[in-house]
Amino acid sequence: AQSVTQPDIHITVSEGASLELRCNYSYGATPYLFWYVQSPGQGLQLLLKYFSGDTLVQGIKGFEAEFKRSQSSFNLRKPSVHWSDAAEYFCAVGEGGNKLVFGAGTILRVKS
Amino acid sequence: GAGVSQSPRYKVAKRGQDVALRCDPISGHVSLFWYQQALGQGPEFLTYFQNEAQLDKSGLPSDRFFAERPEGSVSTLKIQRTQQEDSAVYLCASTLIGGGNTGELFFGEGSRLTVL
Numbered sequence: 001a002q003s004v005t006q007p008d009i010h011i012t013v014s015e016g017a018s019l020e021l022r023c024n025y026s027y028g029a030t031p032y033l034f035w036y037v038q039s040p041g042q043g044l045q046l047l048l049k050y051f052s053g054d055t056l057v058q059g060i061k062g063f064e065a066e067f068k069r070s071q072s073s074f075n076l077r078k079p080s081v082h083w084s085d086a087a088e089y090f091c092a093v094g095e096g097g098n099k100l101v102f103g104a105g106t107i108l109r110v111k112s
Numbered sequence: 113g114a115g116v117s118q119s120p121r122y123k124v125a126k127r128g129q130d131v132a133l134r135c136d137p138i139s140g141h142v143s144l145f146w147y148q149q150a151l152g153q154g155p156e157f158l159t160y161f162q163n164e165a166q167l168d169k170s171g172l173p174s175d176r177f178f179a180e181r182p183e184g185s186v187s188t189l190k191i192q193r194t195q196q197e198d199s200a201v202y203l204c205a206s207t208l209i210g211g212g213n214t215g216e217l218f219f220g221e222g223s224r225l226t227v228l
Binding site: 036041043045049090092099100101102104105 | 116152155216218221222
């Protein structure tokens with residue numbers, strides 16, 4: 001069965017610093033991979049997705065992620081974090097029919 | 113509507129009570145999903161509808177959980193004889209097409225259920 005591991009429960013970065021959130025997956029075939037963000041009191045919002053092709057994908061809000069098959073990873077990055085990026089971030093792998101398996105999430109705190 | 117709407121946003125139930133959670137997806141969206149998110153965890157799949165057909169209910173934790181979407185739009189998740197372990201946020205999501213791993217699920221804000 002598919003699974004997703006997000007090793008970091010909490011991460012704190014300074015505003016303006018770079019960010020990398022880690023995600024490792026377990027999946028037998030070519031994975032469909034996603035990053036979602038959940039802000040307090042709001043629904044999950046899709047940041048970006050990888051299906052095939054270029055392994056570096058760009059998303060909304062200045063985020064990008066790189067698919068590395070050899071490492072079974074799909075890490076999320078942002079060059080310069082803004083205070084409004086504070087939220088919880090979920091990595092997910094897609095099974096058939098849009099069914100998603102989510103990781104446990106990483107809470108991002110931004111300090112000024 | 114503009115987004116996925118869920119009600120109630122908050123529900124407190126006594127153990128043993130039945131609860132019903134409603135989801136109103138984005139108009140025209142074919143597929144509808146229910147997920148359960150326990151405290152400190154990621155969402156976990158419960159069930160999936162394509163129009164009015166429930167195509168996958170493999171994630172429903174017990175026969176106390178029941179979901180329906182009789183007219184292919186609004187869906188209701190019903191939990192009978194609630195238990196404390198049912199306390200969680202129940203998320204509804206919809207997507208325009210039926211299947212295909214697009215991953216572009218649009219989520220509602222969730223219904224937070226607390227069972228005392």
